[in-house]
Amino acid sequence: MPAEYTVDRTSPVPLYFQLSQQMEAAIRSGHLKPGEMIETEMQLAARHGLSRPTVRHAIQDLVNKGLLFRRRGVGTHVVNSPLRRSVELTSLYEDLVRAGREPTTQVLVLKRILVEGEVPEALNLGSKAHVTYVERLRMVDGEPLSLMRNWLPEGQFQPKRSALEENGLYELLRSQGIHVTMANQQIRATAATAEESRILHVKKGSPLLNMRRIALNEEGQPVELSNHVYRSDTYMFETTLMAR
Amino acid sequence: MPAEYTVDRTSPVPLYFQLSQQMEAAIRSGHLKPGEMIETEMQLAARHGLSRPTVRHAIQDLVNKGLLFRRRGVGTHVVNSPLRRSVELTSLYEDLVRAGREPTTQVLVLKRILVEGEVPEALNLGSKAHVTYVERLRMVDGEPLSLMRNWLPEGQFQPKRSALEENGLYELLRSQGIHVTMANQQIRATAATAEESRILHVKKGSPLLNMRRIALNEEGQPVELSNHVYRSDTYMFETTLMAR
DNA sequence: CAGTGGTCTAGACCACCTC
């Protein structure tokens, strides 16, 4: 018995999107099972009064998301191990909130500074520029978890201390209409410096996870530079990679 | 002066693909500059004798790759900071070869073992199963770089010691018709154990980068499980993330 | 207002796979 979807032609939501969302829900809920073959494009089109290109668009989106795979002459099937997290950007803050923990944030430094060298160059500001520098300490259940240093191009927005303590940085950027759509991350293991060991309550020289990131908006303009260190006993990075 | 592309209708290569490849080359070579607006769909279609949907397909592929961005009512523009690496899977071996270094590999263990618990379950083999276990030491310029432990479902292929010392694991899988298209990675910082410190020539307790990965084929079937440790002074992970 | 990209349709032919 094929899954039944409903499309609303009076809705402003595109038909292909209505369809792909309902198909995704059917897969994630287990109504469409791993490995199972779904209906053909023609069947879906006929049963829901859609054209083949519209149905195709919906299916293609799910193929790109890694939920379906197709083979010419064979059919379209549900993947066997849908990876939990699609390729998305999340901040640690959002991760913890989703897990039901209650992280707190303390702003250690928030000021406008003059920088030269790598930082302004990575932000596309030339060799010397004024930027907003933020240093925050994130804690969970009273234990320090990470030390986060961020540099932002001046003028795009002026975050307040209180806002930085109550929201994730990406959330704040989003509320200012700044959408992070791409990021390049470098992840290293480092030994805790004296300062880091004092702030994070770990022994000097013990392993820390270090992340350096450049975040870009839709246009490819850098909007933020990060250098974060995380306690290795409480945090890891999880990424889903898709070839092609 | 707009960029000129040539499409060959006698070629088996799809027209949209011929177009998108030439546009990508024009962007990467700098012939189309960051921020610059490219021709409209209609202009491209008219000038090259293509239909609008075909041109649209080519452009959409480059938008998905993060090389172009579009705004309704405005136009299609080249992004300002094309990220070097698209979202692709690479092995350390391939990384080093591309950098012109000459890595060598030594197979420490290669055998069929019976495992239970997490390993067979992650590989979708039930709670207990026979798998191929490989342990390799990678060196560059005579210095140990990483210790790699891999588990593979039995039967999909029988790697030879010599093959494993001369090729990357993914390369070998590919030659067997096994295409890795997705992977879920966890990256941690760990302290070197006694064994790891001996093999990698680092002090016990010093920071190491640890990666655990499940690699999947097109169908979402697990094809390989990894647990690698890397010396933190010579390696880092670089990832490009794309939202949506 | 004119021009852009976003969506949608109804066809067509083809390459590939399974039977």
Added chain:
DNA sequence: AGGTGGTCTAGACCACTGT
């Protein structure tokens, strides 16, 4: 041979942007 997805066409109407 029949059915699948892959490609391609020539239209159409709409939403949004900048002037």
